[in-house]
Amino acid sequence: SCLQLGLERFHGVCILGFNSAEWFIADIAAILAGGFAVGIYTTNSPEACCYVAESCSANVLVVENHKQLQKILEIQHKLPHLKAIVQYGEELKEKRPNLYSWSEFMALGKDVPDTQLREIVESQKPNQCCTLIYTSGTTGQPKGVMLSHDNLTWTAAAAGRFIMLKDAKEKQELVVSYLPLSHIAAQMSDIWSAMTFGVQVFFAQPDALKGTLVDTLREVRPTAFLGVPRVWEKMEEKMKSVGAKSSTLRRKVASWAKGVGLQTNLKRMNGYSEVPMNFHLARHLVYKKVRKAIGLDRCTKCYTGAAPITRETLEFFLSLNIPVLELYGMSESSGPHTISLPHAFKLTSCGKALTGCQTLIHKPDGDGNGEICFSGRHIFMGYLNMEEKTKEAIDEDGWLHSGDLGKHDKDGFLYITGRIKELIITAGGENIPPVPIEDAVKDALPLISNAMLVGDKEKFLAMLLTLKCKSDGETGEPLDDLAAEAVEYCQKLGSKATKVSEIISSKDKAVYAAIQKGIAAVNEGAVSNAQKVQKWVLLEKDFSVFGGELGPTMKLKRPAVAQKYKAQIAQFYAEVDAPS
Structure with a gap:
């Protein structure tokens, strides 16, 4: 069907929509x-869509x-x-030239002989590019990461073997597809590893990240699950x-367990x-019930990646006998580079490099x-039409420079x-x-949703804080109403506030004093x-994807926040003296 629409060699087919079978098929x-x-x-x-479609010379656009x-x-x-647009998720509302429904699109291929397709497939080489992942670059325009056939097939097999995914002939693995497929993490786990090992894939509802994910998990009961930190939080x-x-007795039993x-x-x-x-008893009384309630009763592989997760969240799940294992990598390494394993993990470490991959710590300090630099068959080909940027990322010796700082411990954990x-x-x-300072503040103050530290080139540090609030189910826009746990916290402090605006406009004494106290406690533990x-x-307003402060995997976009709230940041440093 793509050939019938006139798809040319090395031109893009862009897919814009929530995870579905059609997404996989089009890809x-x-x-x-x-x-x-x-x-x-x-x-x-629309402008960001245009940038991607134009940069990959897209012939076909598939929309949901x-x-x-x-x-x-x-x-x-x-x-x-652009030669054609295909819409898959709902019936077309209007007829336009070169606009096709999914069934019309599928029918187009009937006239293309199999031999023509076979010739094209056979002319492809393992080291040729087949997929572009646009990094949601926190600065500047996104870059098109070129991944080859070999990048995808080798990494899918290596990562699956490393985490001991079973082949379908031996045991059927199940996963839920809900993270954005334009991101390498979901593509690797939901498409490529799933194809390699015959994993059964279930698609979540489009509003999964707004609250329905747990319902899908309970229905599917997956054997492996990858969540970004925000999902676990x-x-x-x-x-x-x-x-x-719950009742006092239940709370006591849970706390003991x-x-x-x-x-x-x-x-x-x-x-x-x-x-x-007592562990066996606790498993019977508590852990099994908790796993069942969140649909993870069959899940032997619970993973987190794509952004930093706090130690507190990891310990919370570990205390319920759910080890959440960290993995680490980037689009430029076809996804994973290091992975933790059930029998080889350490809290706050991202594990060890995949078999066949190496890690180098470049210019270590005392x-x-x-x-952190990577090498292996998972390293990308380069950025599409950005030779200079590619040279910045991959050095003469072939090491990919991640831009992340890190260290190994004595056992080789990263x-x-x-x-x-x-x-x-x-x-x-x-x-x-x-990050450590922001995490400490969030940990000390349960009503804080996001914290961002500022102070580059300044005499002292300051912090932007947002409160936990409800969000619009449709758009994900943060609302003025405080979240239930924030309201509870305010009540404990003796504040009657139920809205963010009430707290800010009245500079709510109880809440402001509690925040100051929490920050003072964090400062007590400061190194210097x-x-x-x-x-x-x-x-x-809380940070959100809608507001532009968070990326698609809920990662904080610091430059965007600094730009958006530059007036508030300037205010910190407007007075000459820092408060003592």
């Missing part, structure tokens, strides 16, 4: 027909519904290579609020294999911290300690990684004075 079809498979985030603006179609119609005139928040409402679970699992992690009697670009360098020349948070401000 694989584009590759077999000799084009590039190119996912576009459903949250992209009328809403996504509108974005393309708005920019169609700027896409000289949301589960943790929900479980805590449900727990808080969590203590046993954490102790036993930490010992296991450090190599003790004996399991105490503590062994340096830039720890990420920060991003080179993210480091705050104060006017006094201190290098400060922001330079690492103390001297000022802070509460913002009127």
Whole structure:
């Protein structure tokens, strides 16, 4: 069908929609027909869609519904290579030239002889590009990461074997597809590894990340599950609020079981294999029920990746006998580079390199911290039409420079300690990684949703804070109403506030005092004075993908936040003296 529409060799087929069978079919079809498979985030603006479609010279655009179609119609005139648009998720609302429904599109291929397709497939080489992943670059325009047939097939097999995915002939594995397929993590787990091992794939509802994911998990009961940190955090928040409402006895039993679970699992992690009697009891009374409630009762592989996760969240799940294992990698390494395993993991480490891949710590400092570099068959071909950027990423010796700072421990486990670009360098020349300080503040203050540290080239650090609030089910826009756990927290403090605006407009004494107290407690543990948070401000809206502060995998886009709230940041440093 793609060939009938006139897809040319090495031209893009862009796919814009939520995960579905049609997404997979369009992706694989584009590759077999000799084009590039190119996912576009459903949250992209028309301009961002245009940038991707133009840069890969797209011949065909596949969209899910009328809403996504509108974005393309708005920019169609700027896409000289575009020959056809296909809509799959709902019936067409209007007829237009070169606009096809999915069934019309599928019918087109009937007239193309199999020999023509076979010739194209046979002319393809393992080292040729077949997929473009556009990195949602936190700075500047996104870059098209070129992945070859070999990148995808080798990595899918290597990663699947590494985490001991079973072949379908031996045991049927099941996964839920819900993370954006334009991102390498979902593509690797849901398409390529799933094809390699015969995994059964179930598609979640499009509003999965707004709350329906757990329903799908309960229905499917997957054997492997990859969640981004925000997904695990949301589960943790929900479980805590449900727990808080149960009877005193239940709470006591749960608290006892969590203590046993954490102790036993930490010992296991450090190599003790004996399991105490009370652990078996706790598993029967608590852990099994909890797993069932979130649909993970058959899941032997719970993973997290794509952004940093806090130690608190990892310990929360570990205490319920759910080890959440961290993996690490990037689009430029076809997804995974290091992976933790059930019998080989350490809290806050991303595990060890895949078999056949190497890690180098470039220019380590006294503590062994340096830039993490990768090599292996999973390393990308380069950025599409960006030779300079490719040379910045891959050095003469073939090492891919990640831009992340990290170190190995004595057992060879990798720890990420920060991003080179993210480091705050104060006017006094201190290098400060922001994430640990932000995590400490969120941990000390359960009503804080997002925290972002600022102070680059300034005399002291300050912080932007947002409160946990409800969000619009349709758009994901943060609302003014506080989330249930934030309201509960306010009540404990003696505040009657139920809205973000009430707290900010009245500078709610109880809440502001509690935040100041929490920040003072974090400052107590600071390594040096330079690492103390001297000022802070509460913002009127929480960060969101909708507002542009978070990327598609909920990663904080620091430059975007700094730009959006530059007035508030300037205010911190407007007065000459830092508060003592």
